[in-house]
Amino acid sequence: MKKPNETATLKEAIALLKLKQAEDLLQLKDQYYYTYESLKPVNLIKNAFGQMATTSEFKGNILSNVIGITTGYLTKKVLLGSTHNPIKRILGTLLQFVITNVVTKHSEKVKENELQNS
Structure with a gap:
């Protein structure tokens, strides 16, 4: 059995971490956009009245x-x-x-x- 090359293993780990970092960045951008939209004054007022009108x-x-x-x-x-x-x-x-x-x-x-x- 061949011993795995440590350099290849390290490069593979780095590539996986870069993929995870790119995915996390996309999720962070999506969350930022959602938060930005929900904090607009128009949306805050609309949500408040929507909740009050349902009771x-x-x-x-x-x-x-x-x-x-x-x-x-x-x-x-x-x-x-x-x-x-x-x-x-x-x-x-x-x-x-x-x-x-x-x-x-x-x-x-x-x-x-x-x-x-x-």
């Missing part, structure tokens, strides 16, 4: 807020109309704020009552 609790909160804001705005318009008096405008805005908060906080109770009555 049912978030959807319920949005609906409650929209209902509250709409109710407050409509109440202000119905009671005060379009007035030029600054005091009435300030009071109308405060009224709108109070009604919006009350409706938003109690919209869950209204939904529960509707479900029970159905």
Whole structure:
């Protein structure tokens, strides 16, 4: 049996390490590109909204807020109309704020009552 040449074995090991190094460099470049893309502000915002929109609790909160804001705005318009008096405008805005908060906080109770009555 012939003894393996140490120089040939060393060259073969070096060639294998160079192949592994090239493969690792490609993986590192791919990971860099993926990380770079995911850290762009547009993608960060899109991912955040995508995750929030999938939760049912978030959807319920949005609906409650929209209902509250709409109710407050409509109440202000119905009671005060379009007035030029600054005091009435300030009071109308405060009224709108109070009604919006009350409706938003109690919209869950209204939904529960509707479900029970159905």
